[in-house]
Amino acid sequence: MPLLEVRQVSKQFGGVRAVHEVSFEVVAGEIVGLMGANGAGKTTLLALIAGQVIPDSGDVLFEQHSLRGMTSDAVCRRGIARAFQIVKPFAGMSVLDNLITAAYFGPIALRSREQAESHCRDVLDEFALTDVAERLASSLTLSEQKRLELARAVASGAKLLLIDEVMAGLTPTEVAAMLERLRAVHARRQLTMIVIEHVMQALMRLADRIVVLHHGECIAQGAPAEVARDARVLEVYFGEAA
Amino acid sequence: MSRAVQTIVVAIAVMLALLGMPHLGSDYATGIALNVMMWIALVESWSVLSAMTGYVSLGHAVFYGLGAYVVVASWEHLPLYASIPLAGVAGVLFAAAVGSPVMRVRGPYFVILTFGVAELVKYAVLAYESASGVASRILFNGPELNTLYYLMLALAVLAYAIMAVVSNSRFGHGLRAIRENEEAAQSVGVPVVRYKSIAFMLSAWVPAMVGGVMATRSTYFEATQVFDPMVSVTIIAMALIGGGDNARGPLLGVLFLSLLSELLWVNAPQVYMIILGVVLVIFVLLMPEGILGRLARRREGRAHAAT
Secondary structure, three states, X not given: OEEEEEEEEEEEEOOEEEEEEEEEEEEOOOEEEEEOOOOOXXXXXXXXXXXXXXXXXXXXXXXXXXXXXOOXXXXXXXXXXXXXXXXXXXXXXXXXXXXHHHHHHOOOOOOOHHHHXXXXXXXXXXXXXXXXXXXXXHHOOHHHHHHHHHHHHHHOOOOEEEEEOOOOOOOHHHHHHHHHHHHHHHHHHOOEEEEEOOOHHHHHHHOOEEEEEEOOEEEEEEOHHHXXXXXXXXXXXXXXXX | OOHXXXXXXXXXXXXXXXXXXXXXXXXXXXXXXXXXXXXXXXXXXXXXXXXXXXXXXXXXXXXXXXXXXHHHHOOOOOOHHHHHHHHHHHHHHHXXXXXXXXXOOOHHHHHHHHHHHHHHHHHHHHHHHHHOOOOOEEOOOOOOHHHHHHHXXXXXXXXXXXXXXXXXXXXXXXXXXXXXOHHHHHHOOOOHHHHHHHHHHHHHHHHHHHHHHHHOOOOEEOHHHHOOHHHHHHHHHHHHHHOOOOOHHHHHHHHHHXXXXXXXXXXXXXXXXXXXXXXXXXXXXXXXXXXXXXXXXXXXXXXXXXX
16 A cells, blocks of 8 residues: 555646646655656655645545645644755754754654654764754754754654755765665665655665656656666657667 | 752742832832833733744734723723733734734735734724724723732733743744744644744733733823834834843843833933934844843853863
8 A cells, every 4th residue: 555646746837837647656665766857847746745835636645645735734744744955954943953843843743852852862863963963053064954954854753755855965975975874764764755866876776666757747667777778768868869 | 059949039039029119119110110011011922923933023012002992992891800801802813813814924024014004903993083083082090000010010920921931832942943944844844824823812912911001001092102103113122132032031121221211211311212222223233132142142152162
């Protein structure tokens, strides 16, 4: 039984078909990679799932429940958290308090400060942020901010993480470390993930399955090796000659 | 003595002094104390919304004015112990009605909108009053100064307690998240629409009752006087000087500004407003984080130096 079902979802911005009749499923525990050129509709698709953008048609089901009409906070409390491409830390709060916000209000819904703090210190440890726990989020480096963005989503206790380009702007060493970290968190916390990534090698190594978007439409999905051989994908990426 | 015990002892001493105030000092002193209590009640309430969520209201005079109007309109029909709570209810209901549309806009738009709503209500009341033929009302048999003082003391304590509880609660944590990044707050599950609207209603409650109490201090009622935009502006000035997003900041700001303006008013009535203006400018330029913020930073600096 799938954890998430995206059914024929469409979204148009003015004359632009950002996402057009996209359908796919995500099984619990899977890591699904979203691939596609700039403007293919990847980020919009994540926003549609997270309830930040309302679809024109189609439906998204999480654990068999339709998310239609839910605001993004309600979607999160159901179990879906999003890490943004452009990081959105609570700049004036400490790193620890950033995570505590997620632990208070996310699906894990811890009520006491003590419980929330011990839960969050665990997560900080997983993302190598323990040393900066008391620092203001605004004082972090880009690499630390990216980790904070992810750590906060994990701290919410969500089952499904929507991860938008957390490797963008990182050095190759940092990308490798981040990959390791994502795998470790995924295994330890039995999370399900949908990952957008431009660093293609990283995505191919991380994902169990890849969904390819092109001009808002889903043109292929399957295991990374299959997708890499798919005729339409090759055509889109390398032109007719391939 | 541990810190907690010290705090409790100081709090009890302050409370006893405040309770004994009318019997110790002159009417002049009680009048000043009443004023200080009024500003504490207003600024603490304003902080629940504006210091916590970053939605800066420039329209809190509207709650004060509505509360005053409720008490005045029910004068000779209802006793004060009924009309003042009723004023509070009116403030909360008004906040509930305008809260969700008004809180759709952020930043400077919210500031201007709250100011506009307050002015709108002022002129609506003014128009209604003159249409119904009561341009200004005269109030007989108002309560005496000491009674007003005790009522106001109770409201100040109530507002302080609300802010103290909110700023240390999970609810308060959610409000701060809204201030820091509303979209991110919503995406980690903070029910932003509900929280903003609750904060708005909470911050309207006490100010409406304050307006109700203050209405009886004057022997007449005029809409332009109780819906005075200077009330809204002074609240912000005091909150800014105090700084911080807990219950102590407003106390510092209120004490500083109200005592300073009292001193200036007595000693330099001609240049009083000028000096006050200069003080405000200095604060905005040199200490935008307020007294409390500056103290916190110095403490942090010392802690860093120690490690």
